[in-house]
Amino acid sequence: MIRHLEDPATRWDVVVIGGGASGLGAALEAVTRGYRTLLLEQHDFAKGTSSRSTKLVHGGVRYLAQGNISLVLEALKERGRLKRNAPHLVKDQSFVIPCYLWWCVPFYTIGLTLYDLLAGRLGIGRSVPLSRKGVQKALPAIKTEKLKGGVRYFDCQFDDARLAVNLARTIHEHGGVVINYMQVTGLMLNDGRIIGVVAKEMEQGRSFSIKARVVVNATGVFVDDILKMEHPTARDVVRPSQGIHLVMERSFLKGEEALMIPRTSDGRVLFAVPWHNRVVVGTTDVEKQEAALEPRAAEAEIAYILETAERYLARKPTLDDVRSVFTGLRPLAAPSGEGKKTKEISRGHKILVSEGGLITITGGKWTTYRKMGEDVIDAAASRAALTPVKSVTRHLKIHGYREKVDRSDPLHWYGSDLDQLEKLTGEDPGMSAVISEKLHIIKAQIVWAVREEMARTVEDFLARRSRALQLDVAESLRIAPDIARIMATELGYDDGWIASQLDAFAALARNYKPEMNMNH
Ligand SMILES: Cc1cc2nc3c(=O)[nH]c(=O)nc-3n(C[C@H](O)[C@H](O)[C@H](O)COP(=O)(O)OP(=O)(O)OC[C@H]3O[C@@H](n4cnc5c(N)ncnc54)[C@H](O)[C@@H]3O)c2cc1C
Numbered sequence: 001m002i003r004h005l006e007d008p009a010t011r012w013d014v015v016v017i018g019g020g021a022s023g024l025g026a027a028l029e030a031v032t033r034g035y036r037t038l039l040l041e042q043h044d045f046a047k048g049t050s051s052r053s054t055k056l057v058h059g060g061v062r063y064l065a066q067g068n069i070s071l072v073l074e075a076l077k078e079r080g081r082l083k084r085n086a087p088h089l090v091k092d093q094s095f096v097i098p099c100y101l102w103w104c105v106p107f108y109t110i111g112l113t114l115y116d117l118l119a120g121r122l123g124i125g126r127s128v129p130l131s132r133k134g135v136q137k138a139l140p141a142i143k144t145e146k147l148k149g150g151v152r153y154f155d156c157q158f159d160d161a162r163l164a165v166n167l168a169r170t171i172h173e174h175g176g177v178v179i180n181y182m183q184v185t186g187l188m189l190n191d192g193r194i195i196g197v198v199a200k201e202m203e204q205g206r207s208f209s210i211k212a213r214v215v216v217n218a219t220g221v222f223v224d225d226i227l228k229m230e231h232p233t234a235r236d237v238v239r240p241s242q243g244i245h246l247v248m249e250r251s252f253l254k255g256e257e258a259l260m261i262p263r264t265s266d267g268r269v270l271f272a273v274p275w276h277n278r279v280v281v282g283t284t285d286v287e288k289q290e291a292a293l294e295p296r297a298a299e300a301e302i303a304y305i306l307e308t309a310e311r312y313l314a315r316k317p318t319l320d321d322v323r324s325v326f327t328g329l330r331p332l333a334a335p336s337g338e339g340k341k342t343k344e345i346s347r348g349h350k351i352l353v354s355e356g357g358l359i360t361i362t363g364g365k366w367t368t369y370r371k372m373g374e375d376v377i378d379a380a381a382s383r384a385a386l387t388p389v390k391s392v393t394r395h396l397k398i399h400g401y402r403e404k405v406d407r408s409d410p411l412h413w414y415g416s417d418l419d420q421l422e423k424l425t426g427e428d429p430g431m432s433a434v435i436s437e438k439l440h441i442i443k444a445q446i447v448w449a450v451r452e453e454m455a456r457t458v459e460d461f462l463a464r465r466s467r468a469l470q471l472d473v474a475e476s477l478r479i480a481p482d483i484a485r486i487m488a489t490e491l492g493y494d495d496g497w498i499a500s501q502l503d504a505f506a507a508l509a510r511n512y513k514p515e516m517n518m519n520h
Contacts, residue, residue, distance in 0.1 A: 001454075002201060004038070004177045005208045012038045013386055014377070015197055015212035017184045017226060020050035021160075021366045022349075023218035024167040024178075025373030026380075030216075031176035032396060033377065033389035038210065039171065040199050042183035044460045046164035048220045048293060050366065051464050052328025054245065054282055055275055057082050057090055057156035057367045061262065062269050063347060064115055071348050073118050078368045080122025083156050086163060086398040088405050088415030092124050093157040093273065095260040096138045098150045098312065105129050108151040108262065115153065125154035140254045141314050152257070157273060159413055160366055161464035165453050166415075169399040180454055182208075187215065187229045187358065194230065194356040203456070214384035216376055217360040220331040221291035230356050237352060238362050240290070240329040244297040245282030246305050246514070247324040247471060252317055253279045264308050272309065277439075278323060278471050281309055288329060295327045296511050322514040324473045333363035351379050359383060370394070410440035421448055436479045439468050446483055450490040458484050458501040459508055473512040480505050 004010070014030040016023045019041025027039040041047070059076035060068075083090045099105045112127035128151070130138065135150035168178045181202040188196035188209060196211040217226040220238075227234040253259060258273040272281045284301040302325065310316045333350035349364030349372045361376040374391045381388060400415030411418060424444040425431040431444035449455035449465035461483050463469040468476035484498040484505075491497075510516045 001172075001177050001179045002182075005179075005199075005210060008209055008211075011211040011213065012036050013213050013384070014038070014216060014380060015040065015210060015214075016216045016218055017197065018048075018218035018220060018222075019045040019164070019168065019178065019180060020048050020218065020220050021046075021164065021369040022220065022361050022364065022372055022376075023216070024164055024171065025369035026216050026218050026361065026376045027171045027176055027178065027373075028167055028174075028396070029370075029373035029377040029391060029393055030380070031171050031174045032392050033381070035377075035381070035386055035389075037171065037176040038212070039168075039176065039178045040182045040184055040197070041178075041180045042202065043293060044180050044456070044464060045168050045178075045454070046161040046464055048222075049328045049331065050164055050220075051161035051470075052243075052245075052326050053160045053366050054243075054271055055157050055160055055273065055280060056093075056271070057158050059115060059119065059155070059367075060347065060365075061112070061115060061153070061260070064111060064118075065262070068346065068348075069118070071346065072115070074371060075365070075367045076115075076119040077122055078371050079156055080119065080124070081370060081394055082158070082367065083124070085396060086158075086166065086401065086415075088400045088402050089163050089166065089398070089413055090156050090158040091405075091407065092154055093258055094125070094138075094152055094154055094256075095258045095271075095273075096130065096135060096150050096152050097260050097262055098135050098139065098142055099148050100146050102148055105149045105151060112151055112153040124156065127151060127153040138255065138257045139259055141252060142259065143312055143314050157258075157275065158366075159467065161467065162413055163366075163398070165465065166399045168454070169452075170396075173399060178454075181456060184226065187226075187356075189230070189356060192356050194354075194358050213386065214380045215358055216380055217358055218376070220362075221329045223331065223360050223362050225291070227354065227358065227360060230354055230358055234354075237334055237350070237360065238291075239332045239334040240288040241332050242286045242288050242295055242298075242301070242327060242329055243283035244301045244305065244325060244327045245280050246302065246309075246317075246322045247275075247278045247280055247326070248317055248321050249323065250274060250277060250279055252309075252313055252315060252321070259312065261308070261312060270305070270308050272313075276467065276471055281305055281317075285330075291329065294508065294511055295329050297325045297327045302514060319514050324470050324512045325514050326470045326512060331362050349375070351376055353379060353383055357383050411445070417448070417452075420452075421445065424448065435482050436468065436475055438475050439466065439471060439479075441466055441468065441479065443486060446486045447490055450487055455487070456491075458487060458505045461487065462505065463508075469509065469512055473509050477506065477509050
């Protein structure tokens with residue numbers, strides 16, 4: 001991939017900065033319209049917010065309650081498209097709202113029926129009221145004192161970092177170039193007009209000057225840093241808002257259905273959703289002043305989730321029950337008026353065109369990444385006078401697409417790549433060696449991640465090619481030496497690399513241990 005940058009005369013149609021949901025969506029849109037496309041990510045794909053979501057592909061029941069119908073409508077359409085284009089990574093998920101007040105059952109049934117109707121042809125199931133017994137059956141681990149009944153509705157669940165890696169591969173398959181560990185350090189300007197970027201390759205430190213007809217800034221909570229490369233005094237356009245998740249054993253929820261609390265004591269939404277062999281509980285919404293690649297949960301956020309979960313779960317979860325804590329920053333588009341709390345800011349996306357022609361996208365959510373890509377490339381093409389081409393991504397299959405997915409296979413989310421993994425294990429029985437029984441990781445996955453998925457570090461594999469770090473931090477630390485050894489053999493690195501990788505991973509993993517986030 002890097003070789004494509006070596007000829008300084010090359011001029012790209014579109015250069016996208018940022019390899020999260022927004023940047024990958026933009027690059028996929030550009031390349032499938034036939035534009036010569038390059039995406040640069042400073043760390044790994046989905047290192048930022050895009051690996052730290054609640055893993056829901058949803059219309060957003062909460063936004064419906066806020067009366068934001070157009071946002072919900074758009075997200076529901078995109079939910080249906082994503083499910084159709086990446087069935088190996090997106091699945092239907094039923095949610096149950098338990099009701100402890102009599103009026104709550106009809107109230108939510110009516111609201112959620114409207115939600116179903118908005119999804120139209122792309123709907124996935126009808127919402128239904130549940131009796132007290134029905135709720136107990138759906139959520140066997142819930143508190144039943146004063147329980148009146150409930151409502152079941154449907155949304156989808158996905159694997160965020162796996163989708164990001166699969167999108168990067170899709171872009172490449174359509175002729176685009178995607179590079180991780182390549183940081184944009186400056187913009188090239190001519191007469192005030194942006195004509196390219198300067199980028200630094202993070203492994204060996206080489207710098208590249210890259211010409212582009214248009215540059216898209218899709219750097220999440222870092223968009224203001226890029227905007228300031230053009231105008232050091234540019235007004236901040238992003239308001240970061242932090243959300244954390246606690247990951248616990250499945251026994252806290254039991255069964256396959258998710259719990260949804262539409263209004264917690266302080267007016268937020270809380271989800272407890274089965275994910276792989278764990279349950280993800282979250283999230284919070286706390287305004288932050290600083291952007292960070294590795295944000296940390298605050299003690300108060302952890303306490304809030306544990307206390308709220310305790311109110312609804314029969315068994316009280318404690319800090320000892322938490323297998324991992326992961327934290328993300330929402331790149332919310334700052335509203336023009338002051339004083340809005342982050343939970344009140346719209347989750348819609350905003351596109352901004354600077355004086356010099358930098359196209360910035362902010363806000364939005366994973367669910368709408370495709371539509372965000374479509375909108376931002378419309379704006380980019382118009383600004384750079386690229387040949388207008390209609391979007392084709394609505395029906396574009398994402399790498400790994402497979403019509404029939406056997407979800408009982410713990411590796412089903414590789415989709416069509418599963419055949420290649422099986423080929424690896426067929427050719428060399430050593431590839432079937434079990435690295436983690438708990439997390440269903442075999443040696444072939446690590447080799448595959450290096451050869452085919454651009455994994456460069458132990459963290460890339462444990463945090464994003466597999467989800468070990470988010471599922472079970474202790475288990476990820478236990479298997480880290482095996483991962484490092486296998487990767488070093490594949491990449492041709494020595495014992496020094498292994499030692500430094502293990503030090504770096506141990507330092508990172510501290511952020512995911514619940515006890516390390518206390519007093520913070
Ligand atoms: C707690 C939480 C829960 C969420 N849950 C959901 C959910 O369930 N469903 C849903 O649809 N959405 C959800 N979202 C929203 C969704 O995750 C985000 O909207 C989305 O991931 C943002 O993607 P992004 O690409 O804009 O930002 P990011 O993923 O942060 O990507 C930006 C990238 O730019 C890179 N970058 C920065 N500077 C440079 C540079 N100079 N050079 C090169 N690269 C650079 C960064 O390294 C980063 O990888 C959630 C968000 C949070 C915080």
